[in-house]
Amino acid sequence: MSRAFTREEDSDNAISDVGERPVSSERNLVTRSGLKQIEGQLAALRAELAKAEASADRERIARISRDLRYWSSRRETAEVSVPEQGSAVVRFGMAVTIEDEDGARKRWTLVGEDEADAAKGLISHVSPMARALFGKAVGDVATVNGKEWEIVGIETV
Template sequence: MAEEKTHYMTEEGLKNLEEELEYLKTTKRQEVVERIKIARDFGDLSENSEYDAAKDEQAFVEGRVNQIEQMIRNAEIIEDDGNKDEVSLGKSVKFQEIPDGEEELYTIVGSAESDPLEGKISNDSPMAQSLMGRKVGDTVTVNTPGGEMEVKIVEII
């Protein structure tokens, strides 16, 4: 059996996953079962798009339940070590794109809770990989899909 991946996350991220799992198991599953029952009444299942859609949704929900259960099983909570001298998992880092970009602030989190629009980037992302282990004042070259960019670390929070 292959070794399962560790999923790094904050306490908040774990709580959010547990809430999503509870919702899927208690509410969403029942909604899908009801849709399947109703769709069966529409007649011939081989030509019933409502039934097919409901079965597809059921497969999606069950897949997501399994995925979340696996993530929770292999969760490792990110602890704040209090060290604000070095960029690491769980830290927020403010940087400025060189030569004249605006300052940006991102928190480095595990892939399970990354959300770049909310300022949370995965520790597996090129940006996070380039910043990890660096200190305030360091200039870092980041390889992005759009090409290389240079950033200067302004603050570690």
């Protein structure tokens, strides 16, 4: 069938049907920095939406609106969690230095899902490594994927 015979509403739905961003079913724990990141995302998206609306770019409006719904949901469910100063065991928001059998060390900070960036040493609190580390102290061993890691340092950041 020729496009000349399609209804305008059909093409509008195709543009605006960008799908929703999946929202995790896990608790939305965030650090103070993570909350600021969420609020920054919301502010930036609101500014982008105003520009997109001014230019009547429907596809861009749909994408930005979807992202605004996602970040608004994440802001509404955010639970800021600050670890106790001097805690002897690994908690959310802490930096943990681990060492494998070969002496290789890694330092991970346990953060919220939206904050995670492994390249920067930030891992999600729901990751297998974080789950293996929670509640452990210096000298304890965490096993992930069959590999053992000894906790050699814990720091409140």
